[in-house]
Amino acid sequence: MADDHRGGDDASPERSVSDEGERSRSDDRESRRTVTNPSELRSDGGTATGADETTLDPWGSSTVADYRNLFEEFGIEEFDDVLPNVPAPHYLMRRGVIFGHRDYDRVLAALDADEPAAALSGFMPTGDPHIGHKLVFDELVWHQERGADSYGLIADLEAHSARGLDWDEIDEHARDYLLSLIALGFDPEEGELYRQSDNRQLQDLAFELGVETNLSELESIYGFGGETDVSHMQSVVTQMADILYPQLDEPKPTVIPVGPDQDPHVRLARDLAARMRFFGVTAAYASFEADPEERHLIAAAYEALSSDPEPGTEDDAEPVRCIEAADWLADQAEADADDGASDDTTRESAIEKLRAAGKEPLRPRTRFLDRNATDEAFSALIEAIDGEKRVYDEHIDSFDLALDAADDLAREVELDHGGYGFLAPSSIYHRFMTGLTGGKMSSSIPASHISLLDDPETGYDKVKSATTGGRETAELQRELGGEADECPVYELYAYLLAADDDEFATRVYEECTGGERLCGGCKEQAAELMAEFLEDHQEKRAEAEEVLDGLDIDLDTERA
Secondary structure, eight states: OOOOOOOOSSSSOOOOOOHHHHHHHGGGOOOOOOOOOTTSOOTTSOOOTTOOSSOOOTTOSOOOSOTHHHHHHHOOEEGGGTGGGSSSOOHHHHTTSEEEEESHHHHHHHHHTTOOOEEEEEEOOSSOOBTTHHHHHHHHHHHHHTTOEEEEEEOHHHHHHHSOOOHHHHHHHHHHHHHHHHHTTOOTTTSEEEEGGGOHHHHHHHHHHHHTOOHHHHHHHHOOOTTSOHHHHHHHHHHHHHHHGGGSSSOOOEEEEEOGGGHHHHHHHHHHHHHTOSEEEEEESSSSOOOHHHHHHHHHHHHHHHSSOOTTOOTTOOOOBHHHHHHHHHHHHHHHHHTTOOOOHHHHHHHHHHHHHTTOBOOOEEEEEESSOOHHHHHHHHHHOOSSEEEOSSEEEESSOOHHHHHHHHHHHHHHTTOOOOOOOEEEEEOOOBOTTSSBOOTTOGGGSOBTTSOHHHHHHHHHTOOOOOOSSHHHHHHHOOOGGGOHHHHHIIIIITTTOHHHHHHHHHHHHTTOSOHHHHHHHHHHHHHHHHHHHHHHHHHHHHHHHTSSOOOOOOOO
8 A cells, every 4th residue: 555645844735645545544543353252253363274464465375364463454444343333234244254344334324325335346257156256246236235336347357467367268257257146146237247358448447547556556565576467567457447436427435345365455446546536635733734643643732722721811812823732742742751651753743843833823624635636626626615715836724614524525626627536445354265175265276165156966075075173073072062163164154054044053153162063964964055055056047147148248258
């Protein structure tokens, strides 16, 4: 992700982050998650052995060793925080399979108000769609059923550039993914399905996003080097365009359901959404620019000084001056030093800026920063801001507009003058399914997964051969209970086989950990349920053939 943009000290500062960009960077706040429901999957760890710590590689084969680190290191928020606000949540949400999010509250608020919202996810056609992909299929369908504009895309450019698949393979796999998505309930008449290679609007947007992306940034985020194909780099920018594509007609809250390994894409897309905006909208307290951490300190100084006036002063007393706020922060720093606290470089920077501003009044305001605006758009914004305002070369300060109203106004002016007005995309994150043989479930390892194309007998046999979390003997199992949290077979129940029946999923878990359920009988039941699911899915895939054939999507690539 790109570094924060820093402003200058003068009255016409360098361009700073937009409010959207700040929200994406404020994702660095810490949070932790504790599982208290025995029927809930372990969202705080318990993944496959041998996994990397918290390396997030969109093209790698590793999983995440400790999901808690994602909250602390990457700013992913706990899904439990928004779960009470989700009406009729999907069972993947209820059971902790969906464990994290970024700004999902915005999508929920739009759906609740019957306002435009969208959901999008893509599928790289490198092999058969399997039961791990079903998680994303289900999430797209769930959002579509609740009124979101839903998009399913085939990431064929990525498959060709990053994985080297030829176009015949891509065509075959693309068809299989789309058939399973439709069979699982996606309505292509109400949503949109497309291939990256056939979508000219998408490619035009990717070109524009490429103007705001540089090589050093891709090297930092993805580890690209001198040996990386240019087409691979280009595919990243295309994926950024995919994420923002639902907002081409109008800005709207958009959720991207993904596994945590795709979070680098989400963070870059959020940053690019901010960079593409005509105007950034931030809080400010003086004519100079401060970064979010500095503003937090300045706000604290302002609140303390304005709420604690000198004895005998009237309500219309002299305003708080920057130099006074600097002295207050310096006193706080001295008190912290006496308590043995470490030096705070952010506070020192804020004090320096305040001292440079001298006796300038410290006064809350909303700032519009000129980022990519045309001269006409900048002039139009000046005219559109009612009330007291001050105009500088590269920003406008309003003393009457709240942040949300200012952001709406900036977006309205931007759209009127040909801009995109993007909202930062939101995301939800689901746990990886453990492979049937341990490790991560992967399309490239047939024994690790059950393909949605497998016939029922094959699915039955794979479950019967799966690794379990059972003890060495039946006696130990009855005495100590099984380790359901480490069991790929229990995951099959929780992720798929129990469907919407939470009581059944809980019963399987408690019988296993309580020693009542032994692995042989448990696998037999799971194998039978898997065979039933696959039989039903194959029938629905056959029905989906006619639907897919009637869509305007080309599944026969003609390339030399």
